[in-house]
């Protein structure tokens with residue numbers, strides 16, 4: 001963590017975030033604070049801007065307006081070295097996006113070795129430790145195409161963890177999985193949450209959100225319409241919009 | 251049969267005429283080899299610049315220069331390019347013809363390689379880019395470690411084909427009086443007044459080279475396909 005960051009400040013502070021794709025406003029002014037150890041879930045109908053919000057946090061999408069402070073540094077400032085900050089923000093994609101031309105071990109160690117000056121031994125020891133935790137130590141020398149979807153996604157999570165991130169961003173991590181593989185991925189995420197990893201999770205798994213989140217955001221048409229602690233959020237939704245949404249998905 | 255042996259003797263053995271063939275073959279292979287290397291280097295550079303522009307909108311000026319290069323090279327015959335390189339660009343300097351041919355064919359090949367590389371880069375899923383960038387790799391690092399190895403594998407057959415084309419195209423080197431394989435056969439023809447033997451001989455040598463090369467490429471492709479990744 002960098003020296004600008006003061007304990008008790010939000011880890012990520014989002015102010016009036018706007019993202020337009022041409023005429024379309026995917027995000028129309030989003031503000032929220034994410035604190036260390038927060039497990040924030042983002043739910044909402046398809047096309048409401050959930051992915052765009054998440055992808056703006058590590059600038060995979062370039063925000064059109066607003067400000068994002070990460071550990072006290074304005075990462076929307078074009079002068080900040082975003083590559084440096086991305087190392088601290090792990091990201092897990094719906095489609096896994098493992099590197100198909102590398103073994104699992106290489107997938108996990110290339111980042112730490114090329115970006116954090118870790119020796120091969122150091123990087124592999126750490127990768128092995130994490131692989132064991134997700135029960136995939138025996139697949140270290142396999143290639144991604146030899147794994148099931150659930151295994152791929154667990155590896156993708158480990159790949160992000162190998163960089164020792166301060167926050168993990170998940171964009172519908174179980175949406176591309178066969179139903180019987182969803183559980184194994186959720187269980188890894190549950191463990192992370194219990195270890196107080198800061199997480200921002202976009203998902204349609206409402207039961208999981210209710211169980212693991214400490215805050216749930218409801219997005220519609222590029223805005224945060226309602227946010228609350230999970231129990232309140234799911235049991236006493238305030239806005240019609242959220243009531244309507246929950247009645248469809250629960 | 252005796253006719254054949256006589257003709258063979260006349261065209262290849264007498265006065266050590268086979269040396270036109272072996273000398274020419276050496277020139278053809280030298281020119282092809284270095285032109286291929288030059289084509290790959292140039293093609294990679296131009297292909298990466300073009301796809302960087304396609305993906306990010308950056309490198310606008312370099313991309314425009316590359317477009318001019320591609321348009322000119324692909325819009326004019328290679329013989330004309332060879333002649334211009336020799337008589338116009340290097341017209342007033344004393345320079346080895348092999349070097350001239352390498353430059354002309356290398357620059358020509360680079361344009362075709364560039365478009366092959368570009369299509370290879372564009373064929374790699376954008377999620378690969380995003381995964382690389384999200385770990386913290388720069389654009390360049392993502393390109394080198396993640397995109398190019400996959401792109402290269404995808405376009406290997408097209409690249410191999412381009413080099414077969416190049417090998418055959420060097421046969422116009424005789425236009426600048428470079429004694430390559432084709433020119434060697436033609437010199438024999440002009441000495442012996444026998445067209446069949448030297449020209450068919452030359453054709454067979456080209457054919458053999460192409461077949462051997464194609465065979466190795468097939469083996470390589472099969473290995474790439476069979477390896478699980």
Ligand SMILES: Nc1ncnc2c1ncn2[C@@H]1O[C@H](COP(=O)(O)OP(=O)(O)O)[C@@H](O)[C@H]1O
Nearest residue numbers: 021024026044045046047048049050051052053
């Ligand atoms: N790269 C893009 N170009 C144009 N429009 C986009 C792009 N990405 C997302 N959008 C649009 O922005 C809106 C929000 O998309 P997204 O954030 O993916 O929604 P969600 O993840 O909630 O389904 C949608 O209308 C979508 O079509």
Ligand SMILES: [Mg+2]
Nearest residue numbers: 050051052172
């Ligand atoms: Mg989405």
